[in-house]
Amino acid sequence: MILVDYREAEENKGSKGLWEDLKKTNLPLKQDKLDGGDLMFLGNGPEGREVTVGVEFKKLRDLLSSLRTQRLQGHQLLELQHYDFPFLLIEGEWKHDDSGRVTVRSGYKDWSPVAGNFSAAELDKTLLGLTLRAGVIVKETHTRRETVRWIQSLYRNFTDVEWEDHTSHTGTYRPATLVRPSPFCEFVMGIPGVGVKTARSVEQFFKTGTGKASPRKAVASRASTWQQIDGVGKKGADNIDRFLEGQ
Numbered sequence: 001m002i003l004v005d006y007r008e009a010e011e012n013k014g015s016k017g018l019w020e021d022l023k024k025t026n027l028p029l030k031q032d033k034l035d036g037g038d039l040m041f042l043g044n045g046p047e048g049r050e051v052t053v054g055v056e057f058k059k060l061r062d063l064l065s066s067l068r069t070q071r072l073q074g075h076q077l078l079e080l081q082h083y084d085f086p087f088l089l090i091e092g093e094w095k096h097d098d099s100g101r102v103t104v105r106s107g108y109k110d111w112s113p114v115a116g117n118f119s120a121a122e123l124d125k126t127l128l129g130l131t132l133r134a135g136v137i138v139k140e141t142h143t144r145r146e147t148v149r150w151i152q153s154l155y156r157n158f159t160d161v162e163w164e165d166h167t168s169h170t171g172t173y174r175p176a177t178l179v180r181p182s183p184f185c186e187f188v189m190g191i192p193g194v195g196v197k198t199a200r201s202v203e204q205f206f207k208t209g210t211g212k213a214s215p216r217k218a219v220a221s222r223a224s225t226w227q228q229i230d231g232v233g234k235k236g237a238d239n240i241d242r243f244l245e246g247q
Helices: 018-022 060-068 072-080 119-130 144-159 184-190 197-206 215-220 233-244
Strands: 004-005 029-032 038-042 050-059 085-091 102-105 112-114 136-141
Touching: 004 018, 018 029, 018 144, 050 060, 050 072, 050 144, 050 197, 060 085, 060 102, 085 119, 085 144, 119 136, 136 144, 184 197, 184 215
Parallel strands: 004 029, 050 085, 085 136
Antiparallel strands: 004 038, 038 050, 102 112
């Protein structure tokens, strides 16, 4: 269930809010009063943990205003950081002019500087700072249609499957300029769910007195041993155990 702050309804905003557009989807929704963010839900986290996901939604002009008044950096950001996975979703298209100022559409082809004399570099650094130093993941969309699609994707990403079952990030493509993995790493990367980074942890874990990792020792180990390896986790260890048993 996605809880949507009641202030995102049209009657409370004076204009079309997120609630009206999200209702047109097949997402499970409920209006509520949230202490932080504009929507939140529970999802599947690492090692089978349930995690909280919170999204603060801002239209571009409102974002710039809240940055100037320190409203975002104040209580809004602090409340958002209470979630395990905090996101800032910004809706609106912008460019910069020849002077480096942030501009937004003022017509079909016309662009005008926003109030507050924001520079594009200032906005870039602020948004990067939110991710790098405050741990808030920033996503920018241009249209409401794109916003709604991204919220659907975010919800499905955290709820459709368990955390460890996501495999799109574990490809073993290696550009020619990178150092070739050791034979042991290439061996364990044949196990589903084990990518380059995890393979290196496995290699370190199974090193013997000779300084080399033992494939025989790795294959003979059970889930309780694999679980001790950084990056594997309980569910990953169980999956590896089943694979090695031929199940």
